[in-house]
Amino acid sequence: MTYTAQMLDTYPADINLEHDQLSHVIDALSSCAQACTACADACLSEPADQLPMLARCIRDNLDCADICTAAASVLSRHTGYDARLTKAQVEAAIQATKTCGDSCAEHSASHEHCRVCAQSCRETEQALKDLLPKLTPSGKGAEQPHQAAPQQRI
Amino acid sequence: MTYTAQMLDTYPADINLEHDQLSHVIDALSSCAQACTACADACLSEPADQLPMLARCIRDNLDCADICTAAASVLSRHTGYDARLTKAQVEAAIQATKTCGDSCAEHSASHEHCRVCAQSCRETEQALKDLLPKLTPSGKGAEQPHQAAPQQRI
C-alpha cells in the first residue's frame, strides 16, 4: 500500500485530474522504476555467457528507471501546473517504458526477471497513454497553460 | 501492488536477506519518497500566511525524497553487495525519515498532508531500523564485506 491516493486527497487546492487514475499512474511509475533498477542488477548476476546479450537491456533498464522516477515526481506536483511540461515528461516515459518493455520482452523466455519487468513496463506504458489526453491546461487562463493552475498571487 | 517481491524472487543468485522484509523496506522507501515529494508541493499551495512556517518542512521533504530514492535503489541491487555501503545509505535514510517525520509531525494538526507524510516517514524509519542489524557481510569472504556477495569471476 502506498500513500499516493491519500496525498492527492489531502492536497489543499483543486487537482484537475481524477485522483484514482493519477494515483494509479504515479504508483505504476514508481513500481516500474524499481523493477527496472532490479532488472538491470539481476542481468548483471546472470552467467557470463548471457551478459553480452543483456548489455542493451541493462542500458534500457537504467534509462527507464531514471525517466520514470522523474515522471512520478512531476506528476506528484500540482502547484503551478504546466500542462506542456507534464506532457513532455509523460511522453518521454511512454517512450522509455516502450523501449525497455521491448528489450525485456526479448529475454522473457530465458530470464524471469525480464518477464516481470516487461510486464511492469507494459502496464505503466498503458497507464501513461490513458493519462496523456487528459493532461490539458485547466482553470482560469487555460489558454496560457503555465498560468492555468492553482498558484498564489498576493 | 508493486513488482518488488517478484523481482526479488526472480533474482538469479542468492540474496542474503528475507525477501518479505526487504521487499517491505523497498516499497516503504519508494512510497515515502512519493509522499515527501507530494507533501513539499502541497505545502507550496497552502495559504500565504502558512508558507513561511512550512519552509523548513518543505526542505526536509525534499531531502527525504532524494535520500529515500537513493536508498531504495541501493537496496534493489544485490550484485557485488557491499554491506558497508548499504548500511551507510540506510543510516542516512533513517536520519532523513526521522528529521522529516519530526518536521511534518509539527504540522499534522493543521495540515492533513503533513499528517499522512509523517505517518509514511515513521513507518519507513521503523522498517529501516528493523533491517539495519541484518545488513551484514555474507557468503564466502564475509570478513571482506566487499567481496562477500554474488559476483562473477572468469
Next chain:
Amino acid sequence: MTYTAQMLDTYPADINLEHDQLSHVIDALSSCAQACTACADACLSEPADQLPMLARCIRDNLDCADICTAAASVLSRHTGYDARLTKAQVEAAIQATKTCGDSCAEHSASHEHCRVCAQSCRETEQALKDLLPKLTPSGKGAEQPHQAAPQQRI
C-alpha cells in the same frame, strides 16, 4: 572541471555525436539541475511576504532539476543507443528549462538567485536545442533506431 569529456573519450565504442558538443550539453544539464535545486531552496529562505509569489517558481525549479538530471544520465549512456528515447527526454528537458527559465526570469529583478538560475536554464535550453537535430539513428541498421547502436551479439 568535470570528467565528462574524458569519459566520452575513453568510451570503448563509437559515439555518433561530436564529443565537445555532447560534453557541453551534459555539463550544462548537471549544472542546471544544481542551480534549480539551489534556487528552490533560496526561494524558501526569502522573506515571508515574498514566498507566496515564489511558489510556482519553486515548483518549476524542482521539475527542472529532476528532468535535467534524468536527461544528463540518458545522454551519458551510449550502449544500445535508441534515438527515440534520447530525443523524448531531450525534448522534455527543453520544455523544463523553458518553463523554469521563464519562471525565474519573472523574478530576476528582485532575486539574484533567480537571475543566475534563469541564465543557467536559458543556456541549457539552447544547448539542448542545438543537439536535438543531431540525435538520429546511427550505424548499421539505422532504419531501426533501437538496433543502430554499439551493442554486442554473441
Next chain:
Amino acid sequence: MTYTAQMLDTYPADINLEHDQLSHVIDALSSCAQACTACADACLSEPADQLPMLARCIRDNLDCADICTAAASVLSRHTGYDARLTKAQVEAAIQATKTCGDSCAEHSASHEHCRVCAQSCRETEQALKDLLPKLTPSGKGAEQPHQAAPQQRI
C-alpha cells in the same frame, strides 16, 4: 563552468560553511555522479570476455551515482539546515566513493574509463572527508541541530 558558486553567493541568508569549499564539494559530487553513470555504461560496451569481471564495478558505479546525486542535492540546500542529516548523507557518499573508487581502481590498467572514474571518486572522497568535520550545528539554538539554521518564524 558551473553556477554552484554563484548560487551560494546569492543565497538570501547566511551559510555556515566556506562557499569555496562547499562549491568545490558539490561540483565534485555532480561530476562524480556523471563519471560513474558513464563508467557503468562504458563497462557494458566492453568486449564479451571482459563483462563478467566488470559486473561488480557496474553495480558500484550505479550506487555511487545515486548516492552522490542525493548528496549534491542535500548540500545545495541551506534552509532549515540539519547537521545530522547532512552528515549522514555525506558519510554515505564517502563510503560510496571509496567502494566505487576501489572497484574502478582494480580495472584502471585495462580500462581507461575506470581509471578516469576512479580518479573522480578519489577526488570526491577527499573533498567530502575535508568537509565532514565542518558540518556542525550553527547559529542560534545550535545545541538543537535541527533548529539551528536559517528558517522563518512568523
